[in-house]
Amino acid sequence: MALSLLVISISFYLKEYISPDSDLYATLSLVSVAGVVVMVIAFSLGLGAMPWIIMSEILPINIKDLAGSFATLANWFFSWLVTLTANLLLDWSSGGTFTIYTAVCVFTAGFVVIWVPETKGKTLEEIQQFFR
DSSP: OHHHHHHHHHHHHHHTTSOTTSHHHHHHHHHHHHHHHHHHHHHHHTGGGHHHHHHHHHSOGGGHHHHHHHHHHHHHHHHHHHHHHHHHHHHHOHHHHHHHHHHHHHHHHHHHHHHSOOOTTOOHHHHHHHTO
């Protein structure tokens, strides 16, 4: 995701210095679209499913309903926030918008690597022990 977002931001930065009539401008437009498609595919295969997987594997049964509701609320709230601010950010700077998204994606990947435990082959009790 971060790589495709970086490609999109670079193509938008480059388009600011190229004439709209040139062939390179059209090529950069196609690169931007391809980057968005790759990002959506990567999101669907990776971070898109992350909240649902974490909820099902990490939350204890006695609080799964309340914590799952809160996690779903947070997920949809941040989706709404990104949707709300996207047009404002794109009006400010297209390249800057995707640079911010790249930075957030890199931060998220680092957070997952550091703080989200591996749950493969572990019982719920072993997973809960990780957080104590």
